[in-house]
Amino acid sequence: MRNFFKVLVIIITMFLGKSLNSFANLKVGLVLSTGGLGDKSFNDSAYRGLEMAKKDLGIDFKYVEPKNSLEDEEFLREYAEAGYDFIIGVGFPMRDAIENVARDYPELKFAMIDNTTSEENVKNLLFRESEGSFLMGALAAMMSKNGAIGFVGGIDIPLINKFKDGYEEGAKYINPEIKVLSAYIGGTSAFSDPLKANEMATMQIKQGADVLYHAAGGSGLGVLEAAKDNGIYAIGVDSDQDDFVKGTVLTSMMKNVDIAVYNTVQSILNNEFIGGDFYYGLEEGGVGTTDFRNTKDIIGAEKIERLKLIIEKIKSKEIVIK
Template identity: 50%
Template sequence: MKKIILVLMLVLSSFSFSKQIKVGLILAMGGLGDKSFNDSAYAGLLKAKEDFNIDIKYVEPNTWMEDAFYLEEYSDNGFDLIIATSYTAQSAMEDISSKFPNTKYAIVDTVSKEGGNIASLVFDEPEGSFLVGAIAAQMSKSNKVGFIGAIDIPLINRFKDGYEQGAKYINPNIKVLSSYVGGDAPFNDPIKGKEHTLSLITQDVDVVYHASGNTGTGIFQGIKEKGIYGIGVDCDQDNIVKGQVLTSMLKNVNNAVYKVIEDTVNGNFKGKVYTFGLKENGVGTTNFIYTKDIIGEKNINKINAIKNDIINNKIKVKK
C-alpha cells in the first residue's frame, strides 16, 4: 500500500510541475476588428491556445504610449512570452526585457538586437506587394494606379516600393501615385481614407492598394462608390467589396505569432530575426474567390509564374 501511495504522490507531483505557459499579446493601434493586421495576430494567438493549451491574455492600447505600461505589467505578472505587434514598442521592449532576462519577448515589423531574449518577426512586404502591383497593372485601363499608406515611414514604404516594382514589371510606363493619411490616427481613420481615395480617383487612378490598417475601410467605401478596383492588405479583405477588391496582399502575422509561440512551448525560442517571405508563406495573395473571372486565367497564371520566379531568385525584388 505504501508503495502505491508513493507512486501516486510521484505522479501527482509531476503534474504540479507541468506549468501552463502564459502568453500576452499587445495589439497595435486600431485594435481588433480591423480586418487586417491585428485580427491576423489575434487569430494566430487563438490557434496556438487551441493547439498548445496555453494561457493567453491580450490588450488593445488606446495610444502607442501604453506599450511600455503593458509590457511592464505582463512582465511583472510572470508571463512566459510577451508579443507586441507594433514597431512602436521596440524601445520599451528592449529596456524592459533587460530587467526580465528569463522572460521571452517578440516584436513584429522591426528588428531588435539579436542574441538576447527578443525575437524579431519581420515580413518581406516588398515580395508580396510586387505580386499585387503586377495585378494592378494588369487590370488598370488608365495606366495610373494608386497607393495609400498610413504614414510616410520605411515600413509602409516597403509596401509601396514592392507595389511599384510589380506594376512596372508588367507595364514599364505605368504611373504609381502615392498618398499618406497622417494625422493623429493614421491606421484608424476611415474618413480620411475615403478622402484620399477620392482624391486619387480625380487623378484617373483606377486601382488603389493600401497599407493603412482600419483606415482601409474608408478606402474601400471610396472604391465602391466610384466603381474602381481596390487591393486589400494583411488579411483577406476580398469580401468587403466583392468583385472590386481584386485581391489582398496577405501578411500572415498569424503564422508568425503562432511560430514564436510554438517555439516557446517546445523550448526552441531564440532571440533572433525570423523573416517571413513568399517562400515561408509569410506574404502572398488571396485565391481570387470573387475576382477569378474578372482578372482572368491568363493573368492569374502570369502572377503564379512571377511568384515562382521570385522564390527561385529569377526575379530580384529590391528591398
Template identity: 35%
Template sequence: MYIKRYISLFLLLVGMLTLATFTSACTPKTGSATPSSKKEEVKKEKKESNKLKVALVLPGPINDNGWNATAYEGLKAMEKELGVEGSYTENVSQSDQEEIIRGYAQQGYDMIIAHGFQFADAMQRVAPQYPKVKFVINNGSIAKENVCSLVVDNYQIGFLQGAIAAILSKTGKVAAIGGEEMPPIRQTLEGFVQGAKYIKPDIDVKTAMTGSFTDVAKMKEMALSFINQGVDVVMGDANQASLGAIQAAQEKKVLAIGYGADLNNVAPDTVVTSVVQSWAKAMVALGKIVQEGKYEPKVYYMGVKEGAVYLAPFHGFENKLAPEVKEKINKVVEDIKSGKIKVQRSTI
C-alpha cells in the same frame, strides 16, 4: 455434548479461514501500481513545466476586428498549435507599457509579445533585467540580445499588390495610397512600386499618404484624383480609411486590390483579390523557433513562404479573368515563395 462443542469450534475456524482468504483475494495489490502511478505523475508534471508561457500586450481591444484582433488570433493559434500557455492584456496605454511588460517577466513568462512598434522603448528598458525572457516587438525594427522584432513582410505584401495591379492594368497607370506616414505603410508602398515595375518597367505608379487611418472621405478623394488621371487599379493601405479607395474605384468602375484581409465582400464587382497578412501564422512560426531553441536576436520577416502573406480567392472574378492572367498572378506568388523573386527591402 463435547462432540457438539468441538464441531462448533471446527466450523468457526473454517469460517474464519475462508473469510481471511476471500479478503486477501479481493484486496487490491497497491504495491505494484503505486510506482507506475507516481511515474506517470512525474512525467505529467515535467511536461507541464516545459510548456512555453507566452504573454501578449495589446494597445487596443481584442474585438476591434483589426490590428489587435489579428494578434489575439495569433495567441490563440499558438495555444492550439504549439500547446503554449497564453495570457494577454488589452488597451495598454503608453504610460502603463513598462509596468505591464515587467509584470509578465516577473511572473516567469518565457516569451512576451508587444503588438506594435510603439512598445519598443518600454521593451528595451525591461529586457536587460530579464535575460532569459524572449521579448518580441511586432512590426518593430529592434534586434539585440533577448529582444527581437517580428514583421509580416510589408514589402512582400506591397510587391504582390503592385505586380497584380500591373498585370490587370490596361492604361499603364496604377496607384497605392497609404494612411499615416510610418515604416509599415511606407514599406508596403515601396513594395508596390517594386512589384509593379517588375511586371512592367515603364508603368506609371502613383503613390501618396493621406495622413489618416480613419478619414475615409480623404482617401476616397485622393483615389478619385488618381483615377481622373488615368489610373485603373488602386490600392489603399490605411486601416478603416482604405474603404475610401474601394469606394472611389467602385464609383468610377475601375479595379481595386484589398489589403490585410479579404475585402471582396465590400465591393464584389470591384475588389479583384486581396493580399492578406496573417499574424497568426507569423506568431506560430516564431513560437516554433523559440521552442526549438533556435531563437536569434534579429528581425524575423514572415511572408509568403511562411504562409503569413497570401492571396485571397478571386471570388466573382474567377470566371471574369482570363486563364493566362490568373496563371501570371499565381506564378508571382510561387516565385516569391520559392525565392526566385527576391523582394528588396529598403536599407534607409
C-alpha cells in the same frame, strides 16, 4: 519490486502531468497596435494566431488595446510584473517600449512584430512585404485600363515604403509606363482614420487611378470604400479583406502575422525559442495572395496563372526585388 514500479509510475505520471500543465498554462500577453481589434489587418491577424495557439496548444492569453503608443510600455510592464511567460508587441512603434521591458525582465520571452532590437530575449517577427506587394502591383497593372494605379500608406516610413516600392516595382514589371500615385495619411491616427484615407483615395481616382492598394491598417477600409463608390478595383492588405466589398477587392496581400505568432508560441513549448530576426516571405508562407474566391472570373485564369509564375520566379531569385 511491484511497489517500486508503482512508485516509478506515480513519479513519471506526476512529472508528465506537471510538464503538460506547464504547457497548458503558458501565459501570453498581447499588446495590440493603435486601432485595436476589428482593424481587419495586422492586429486581427496577431490575435488570430493566439486564438489558434489556444485551441491547438492549450495556452492562455490576454490582450490590451492601447489608446496611443504612450501606453505601450505601461501595458508591457504590467504583463511582465504579473508573471506572463511570453509577451508580444504589435507594430513598429513598440520598439523602445519592448526594449526597455525586455532588458528589465531577461528571464521572460518577448516578440516584436515589424521592428527589430538586439535584446537576446526578443524574437523580431519581420516580413518581406515587398515580395507580396510586388504581386499586388503586377495584378494592379494587369487589371488597370487607364494605365494609372494608386497607393495609400499610413506614414511615410521605411516599413510602409516596403509596401509602396514593391507595389510600384511589380506594376512596372508588367507595364514599365504605368503611373503610380501615392499618398500618406500621417498624423497621430494614421492607421485608424478611414475618412482621411477615403479622401486621399478619391483624389487618386479623380487623377485616373483605377486600382488602389493600401498599407494603412484600419484606415485602409476607407480606401476600399472609395473604390466601391467609384466603381473601380482595390486590393486589401495584411489580413483577408476580400469579403469587405465582394467583387471590388481583387485580392489581399496576406501578411501572415498569425502564422508567425503561432510558430513562436510553438517554439516556446518545444524549448526552441531563440531571440533575433526572423523573416517571413513568400518562401516561408509569410506573405502572399488570397484564393481570389470572389474575383476568379473577374481577373481571369490567364492573369492568375501569370501571378503564380511570378511567385515561382521570386522564390527562385529569377526576379530580384530591389
